[in-house]
Amino acid sequence: MSDATFVLSLDTEIAWADAGKLPQSLYKDRFNGYQDIITRLIDLLDTYQIPATWAIVGALLLNDMNELDVEEPIYSWSEPQLSSSAIFHTLAYDTPHWYHYPQVLEFIQQANVEHEIGTHTFTHVYAEDPATTQSIFDSQLSAVKQQFADHNIVATSIIFPRNEIKYLEVLSQHGINAYRGVERNWYHQVPGQLNRIAHYLDRLLAITPPTYDIETLVVNSNLINLPSSQFLLHYDGIRNWIPTQSRVLQAKRGINSAIKKKELYHLWFHPHNLGSSEKMFTALEQILEYVAEMREQKKIKVKTMKQVAGGILSHKEFVNGST
Numbered sequence: 001m002s003d004a005t006f007v008l009s010l011d012t013e014i015a016w017a018d019a020g021k022l023p024q025s026l027y028k029d030r031f032n033g034y035q036d037i038i039t040r041l042i043d044l045l046d047t048y049q050i051p052a053t054w055a056i057v058g059a060l061l062l063n064d065m066n067e068l069d070v071e072e073p074i075y076s077w078s079e080p081q082l083s084s085s086a087i088f089h090t091l092a093y094d095t096p097h098w099y100h101y102p103q104v105l106e107f108i109q110q111a112n113v114e115h116e117i118g119t120h121t122f123t124h125v126y127a128e129d130p131a132t133t134q135s136i137f138d139s140q141l142s143a144v145k146q147q148f149a150d151h152n153i154v155a156t157s158i159i160f161p162r163n164e165i166k167y168l169e170v171l172s173q174h175g176i177n178a179y180r181g182v183e184r185n186w187y188h189q190v191p192g193q194l195n196r197i198a199h200y201l202d203r204l205l206a207i208t209p210p211t212y213d214i215e216t217l218v219v220n221s222n223l224i225n226l227p228s229s230q231f232l233l234h235y236d237g238i239r240n241w242i243p244t245q246s247r248v249l250q251a252k253r254g255i256n257s258a259i260k261k262k263e264l265y266h267l268w269f270h271p272h273n274l275g276s277s278e279k280m281f282t283a284l285e286q287i288l289e290y291v292a293e294m295r296e297q298k299k300i301k302v303k304t305m306k307q308v309a310g311g312i313l314s315h316k317e318f319v320n321g322s323t
Helices: 025-032 034-047 084-091 103-109 134-150 168-174 192-204 237-241 244-261 271-276 278-296 305-321
Strands: 005-012 053-056 116-119 218-220 223-225 264-269
Touching: 005 244, 005 271, 005 278, 005 305, 025 034, 025 271, 034 103, 034 271, 034 278, 053 103, 116 134, 116 305, 134 168, 168 223, 192 237, 192 244, 223 305, 244 264, 244 278, 264 271, 271 278
Parallel strands: 005 053, 005 264, 053 116
Antiparallel strands: 218 223
8 A cells, every 4th residue: 555645846937937928017026036935945845854846947047048949839829929938038138037047956956855856848838739749849858858967967757837738658758757747626627617616615615635546646657647636826816815724724634635545645836926925935834844743643755756756666667577
């Protein structure tokens, strides 16, 4: 039987998610304050000894956009009709630290806890968009692999931007054996506006999030799907009306469910989400404190995506090799 397992993954992108449009004014303060957010987050993870999987957009690690050498989609909805890097090359003139921030890797690697560095593609491409061909996606992963090699990093985990899952067949060619799958919540088939209402009620009422039997997560001989259990909501717009304790209670219920069933509970968010409110740090610290307490009681293990996938694959190889 598998152990109860906690995984934390972080979509590390700063402004790269806003392809084709200026970042909303809502995000300017948190983008400008990103260094403080990152260092506080790392200190918090050090305090509770929680390793995380940081999925980094490769372009963040560049010092100059002219270093970019990768195929990119041009989305039909993008305005103007240019690639993301071409748009950001202009936008970055005033706020370069929103798009080029190699220091983020330094901060992560200097942490007391040993974190995992995964990929969020090179320029935050949306895999399910018609403009993103397999050739483009393959080029993105090739660029990441080459860039990470320069930093002595081998990325084995990917988090797809916007959780748009596609082109799984090319992942193993780039050494990737784990991805974060879509949350398997109770309302995923509810259509349209009703889905948003259900999502809001799910968070407000702190309904127990899904957890997963680790032994069922194998996709093929060398790929593991580690689905999301819960996105830790930020405090923007209508979400601000959801109490902090609802966020914390929902996470605790997910952790308790994982412990009871000996399954995986997978929490995630974007680091810049922490800048939406000081209450975000409060919620996160309460969750991490509870995880550390459960780990101390030997009720749950804390792992990165790489560690979970490695354990599953090595066990699979052992079983197959012994039969």
